[in-house]
Amino acid sequence: xxxxxxxxxxxxxxxxxxxxxxxxxxxxxxxxxxxxxxxxxxxxxxxxxxxxxxxxxxxxxxxxxxxxxxxxxxxxxxxxxxxxxxxxxxxxxxxxxxxxxxxxxxxxxxxxxxxxxxxxxxxxxxxxxxxxxxxxxxxxxxxxxxxxxxxxxxxxxxxxxxxxxxxxxxxxxxxxxxxxxxxxxxxxxxxxxxxxxxxxxxxxxxxxxxxxxxxx
Numbered sequence: 001x002x003x004x005x006x007x008x009x010x011x012x013x014x015x016x017x018x019x020x021x022x023x024x025x026x027x028x029x030x031x032x033x034x035x036x037x038x039x040x041x042x043x044x045x046x047x048x049x050x051x052x053x054x055x056x057x058x059x060x061x062x063x064x065x066x067x068x069x070x071x072x073x074x075x076x077x078x079x080x081x082x083x084x085x086x087x088x089x090x091x092x093x094x095x096x097x098x099x100x101x102x103x104x105x106x107x108x109x110x111x112x113x114x115x116x117x118x119x120x121x122x123x124x125x126x127x128x129x130x131x132x133x134x135x136x137x138x139x140x141x142x143x144x145x146x147x148x149x150x151x152x153x154x155x156x157x158x159x160x161x162x163x164x165x166x167x168x169x170x171x172x173x174x175x176x177x178x179x180x181x182x183x184x185x186x187x188x189x190x191x192x193x194x195x196x197x198x199x200x201x202x203x204x205x206x207x208x209x210x211x212x213x214x215x216x
Contacts, residue, residue, distance in 0.1 A: 090153030139212040
């Protein structure tokens with residue numbers, strides 16, 4: 001079930017991206033729905049490569065270990081992802097610099113040739129493990145399907161591994177009103193904890209800009 005800005009204030013002109021409402025559904029709670037979504041196999045093209053990359057890291061981590069919580073060190077994750085991406089023909093060549101859009105602390109953004117889509121070369125610097133980055137992609141796609149990411153492969157920039165994701169380009173026509181964002185998230189069960197960070201106790205989800213985490 002979904003809510004948008006007009007459902008709680010018809011005077012707002014901005015249509016926010018859909019986000020699930022934190023309340024019980026007829027068949028399951030949204031928390032249960034989220035857990036089911038995270039545990040099931042890929043059900044869409046946008047999930048396929050994310051799930052496959054998760055699987056290769058899980059298999060590699062469990063090799064020689066009896067612990068289900070076993071994790072690879074980040075450097076080992078990177079080795080596994082590089083080898084796997086090259087074997088699967090999803091090792092992406094560096095983009096044409098003429099298509100450069102912008103960059104931040106974690107990623108560089110480029111237009112695709114149609115200029116309706118962007119590709120982001122993300123170094124995953126906000127995550128201790130690449131496995132956590134992949135989980136964050138799934139969480140983002142669950143909560144924000146209108147701006148979902150499609151993992152198309154991996155690459156290297158300045159000797160660092162990058163995940164390469166595709167996303168529809170959205171042209172901004174006004175500055176973001178942070179007060180509207182706060183009201184929208186609070187309407188959907190999220191409480192502002194500090195700055196632009198939010199927590200939903202029903203879903204056990206933390207929106208810690210620019211990341212999404214499960215707190216359990």
